[in-house]
Amino acid sequence: MAYRxxxxxxxxxxxxxxxxxxxxxxxxxxxxxxxxRLAGHKKPSRDEAIHEARKSIKKIRAILRLVRAELGExxxxxxxxxxxxxxxxxxxxxxxxxxxxxxGLKDKYRNETRHxxxxxxxxxxxxxxxxxxxxxxxxxxxxxxxxxxKAARRVKGWxxxxxxxxxxxxxxxxxxxxxxxxxxxxxxDPRAENFHELRKRVKDHWYHMRLLEGLWTGVMNAYEKSLxxxxxxxxxxxxxxxxxxxxxxxxxxxGRPEDIELTLGLVGKSQKKLRHKSLSLARRIYNEKPRExxxxxxxxxxxxxxxxxxxxxNSTSA
Numbered sequence: 001m002a003y004r005x006x007x008x009x010x011x012x013x014x015x016x017x018x019x020x021x022x023x024x025x026x027x028x029x030x031x032x033x034x035x036x037r038l039a040g041h042k043k044p045s046r047d048e049a050i051h052e053a054r055k056s057i058k059k060i061r062a063i064l065r066l067v068r069a070e071l072g073e074x075x076x077x078x079x080x081x082x083x084x085x086x087x088x089x090x091x092x093x094x095x096x097x098x099x100x101x102x103x104g105l106k107d108k109y110r111n112e113t114r115h116x117x118x119x120x121x122x123x124x125x126x127x128x129x130x131x132x133x134x135x136x137x138x139x140x141x142x143x144x145x146x147x148x149x150k151a152a153r154r155v156k157g158w159x160x161x162x163x164x165x166x167x168x169x170x171x172x173x174x175x176x177x178x179x180x181x182x183x184x185x186x187x188x189d190p191r192a193e194n195f196h197e198l199r200k201r202v203k204d205h206w207y208h209m210r211l212l213e214g215l216w217t218g219v220m221n222a223y224e225k226s227l228x229x230x231x232x233x234x235x236x237x238x239x240x241x242x243x244x245x246x247x248x249x250x251x252x253x254x255g256r257p258e259d260i261e262l263t264l265g266l267v268g269k270s271q272k273k274l275r276h277k278s279l280s281l282a283r284r285i286y287n288e289k290p291r292e293x294x295x296x297x298x299x300x301x302x303x304x305x306x307x308x309x310x311x312x313x314n315s316t317s318a
Contacts, residue, residue, distance in 0.1 A: 003059055004213040007305065011167040012160045015067065018211065019060050020152050026056035027148040030141045046137065050093045053144065057086045062207035066171035070162055078151065085147055092137055095128040098246060101239040102263075109266050119255025120263050126253065127246065165301045168208075169294050175204050177290040183282045190275060192241035198282065199234035206231050212297065215304035223285075230281050237274045240267045 003022065005014040029052040061082055068075045102124055106113045160167065179201040186194040206227040209220075216224065244267045247254050254260050288296075 003207070003210055005211050007214055010163050011165075012163050015063055015160065015167075015211075016155050016158060019063055020155050022056040022060050023148045023152040023155070026053040027145045027152075029053045029056075030145050030148075046141075047093065047096045049141070050089050053148075054086055054089055054093060057082050057089075058203065059207050061086075062204045063211070065175060065204055066168055066208055066211075067160060068174075069170060070160055070167070071158060074158055078154070081147070081151065085144055088140055089144060092140070094242065097239060098243050099124050099128060101236075101243050105240070105243070105263075105266055105270060108270065112266070113262070117259045117263055119259045120247070123254035124246070165298055168211075169298060172208055172297060173290045173294040175201065175208055176286070176293050179205050179282075180286045180290065183279075183286050187279055187283075192238070192245075195234060195275060195278070196238050196241070198278075199231060199238055202227060202231050202234060202282070202285075212301070215297075215300045217300065220300070226281060226285055230278060230285065233274050233278045233281075237271050237278065240271050240274075243267060 003018055005011060005018070009017070029049045032049065061079055064071065064075050064079045064082075071078075099121070102117075102121060106117060106121075179198070182194070182198040182201045186198045206224070209224055209227060213224075244264060247260060247263060251257075251260050254263075
């Protein structure tokens with residue numbers, strides 16, 4: 001089911017449809033991993049299933065932030081449940097993702113790392129195996145599927161009353177303003193946690209714009225692509241920060257001091273480049289004032305809603 005609002009439905013109906021669709025998608029990915037593989041169908045790996053489920057949960061939480069003011073306590077409860085669920089899944093996904101990040105770093109600097117860093121990768125693999133033994137992954141996945149099914153049934157009762165652009169305009173402006181504040185903090189104080197906060201706010205904004213995909217012009221298409229690029233770069237920076245923290249927290253696990261020194265040096269080198277281009281692009285994206293931005297989107301919204309026979313655009317995947 002497409003992650004977007006359709007022209008011919010109310011905003012309330014559309015938001016609930018999208019949320020239920022993402023909850024069902026998350027549960028389906030986790031459940032498909034447990035089912036026997038059907039002939040002609042590729043069974044998703046556990047890591048793939050968790051990754052896709054976490055993406056759906058992030059999309060849902062972005063919608064919850066979009067309508068936070070109206071949902072009130074319902075928003076707080078549902079967001080907390082999904083946050084806790086995502087954290088349980090993250091404990092398994094992160095152990096795999098950190099190895100992917102390391103392999104990507106090694107490949108990027110292959111001339112400098114050829115026949116080196118074996119001890120670091122061995123340490124990362126050991127950490128992944130230990131994470132799997134700490135808790136029964138399959139039990140966690142089964143519990144997650146059950147929780148998502150219950151959450152999907154509760155969506156029907158969400159107390160959304162405001163419809164039309166008024167239902168989403170305030171949330172769009174609030175999210176855009178939060179992104180500007182996060183950008184200012186990251187530019188002034190370039191700590192990993194500040195760049196991670198910027199990434200979360202950019203991701204919210206990107207998902208919100210994807211909900212409005214039907215009203216995109218050529219300019220808005222370029223804008224969405226910029227948001228996607230920015231989120232990717234900030235995500236890569238965060239993954240490198242997680243890799244660095246893991247090594248620094250327990251260097252003895254990663255063997256040879258020269259391997260550790262080289263790895264941390266390449267992490268810093270890569271992060272410097274990522275942060276430079278991320279700040280540059282973010283400043284262009286958030287150059288507009290929040291109220292000006294939402295007024296511009298409102299004009300596009302009005303034009304879109306009054307053109308009922310215009311063809312819909314295909315949805316963006318990610």
